[in-house]
Amino acid sequence: MAADATGMQISIMGREFRVACEPDEQKSLQEAVEYLNRKMQEIKDQGKINGLDRIAIMAALNISHEFLTTRLGNFDVSEFKRRMTSIETTLDQALADQEKLF
Secondary structure, eight states, rough: EEEEEEEEEEEEHHHHHHHHGGGGGGGHHHHHHHHHHHHHHHHHHSSSSHHHHHHHHHHHHHHHHHHHHHHHHTTOOHHHHHHHHHHHHHHHHHHHHHHHHH
């Protein structure tokens, strides 16, 4: 991995890439590269998928699934929106009541 002020050289599954990266983000980018390499190597080691492009797509799908499962868990977006609307209505009413005091 080589780095400078505007970017950094990374290696994914033996292929070299130059990517734009701010100096303060280089450590987290390197961690992401290592994570991606591990995921791709796991898929490659299973031997069911051939070709780097297919391995990359499967790794991207797996990582996306992990992210969404971890970030959202059993999170219900529509319920969240309903709750936010209810909170906004309550706040609007409370603010309207406060305006009447002055």
